[in-house]
Amino acid sequence: MFCDIVRGKAPASVVYADDQIVAFMDIQPVNPGHLLVVPRIHAAYLADLDEGTGGHMFQVAMILADAVRRSGVPSEGVNLFLADGRAAGQEVFHVHLHVIPRFEGDGFAFRFGPDYFRRPGRAALDEIAAGIRRALEG
Numbered sequence: 001m002f003c004d005i006v007r008g009k010a011p012a013s014v015v016y017a018d019d020q021i022v023a024f025m026d027i028q029p030v031n032p033g034h035l036l037v038v039p040r041i042h043a044a045y046l047a048d049l050d051e052g053t054g055g056h057m058f059q060v061a062m063i064l065a066d067a068v069r070r071s072g073v074p075s076e077g078v079n080l081f082l083a084d085g086r087a088a089g090q091e092v093f094h095v096h097l098h099v100i101p102r103f104e105g106d107g108f109a110f111r112f113g114p115d116y117f118r119r120p121g122r123a124a125l126d127e128i129a130a131g132i133r134r135a136l137e138g
Helices: 002-006 051-070 122-137
Strands: 014-017 021-025 035-039 077-081 097-102
Touching: 002 021, 002 035, 014 051, 021 051, 035 051, 051 077, 051 097
Parallel strands: none
Antiparallel strands: 014 021, 021 035, 035 097, 077 097
16 A cells, blocks of 8 residues: 555555655544655565664654644644554555644543552563663674
8 A cells, every 4th residue: 555655556644745754644644744654665664664764754744743833833842653553553564754733632642451550570671671782782
């Protein structure tokens, strides 16, 4: 679906395009002004993108978040949201970054699991951090 939009073979309300990125209106927006920032190359997951394209995607999202706020769209804040994998809520397997205008009482919220309010101890945090550092090294 996104590949067709990127190639201009499917309709989209495009707000930004360059040689790496296309950004367009979400057809099922959380709020008016909800945008999707999509790399032109097909990559199912964030880790499938090269660092330059991934970084550029976030740079474009920052510019668009500011433009949304200045556009007159109701926006007291902005969420940048990227679902990476089915368990994270990804439904379209072409990596994409949501730019979601937010305002008080808009009804959109993140739900937290039952263990969210039980903070892990420092030892558990340190152990997880060490595993991540090992992954970075190797």
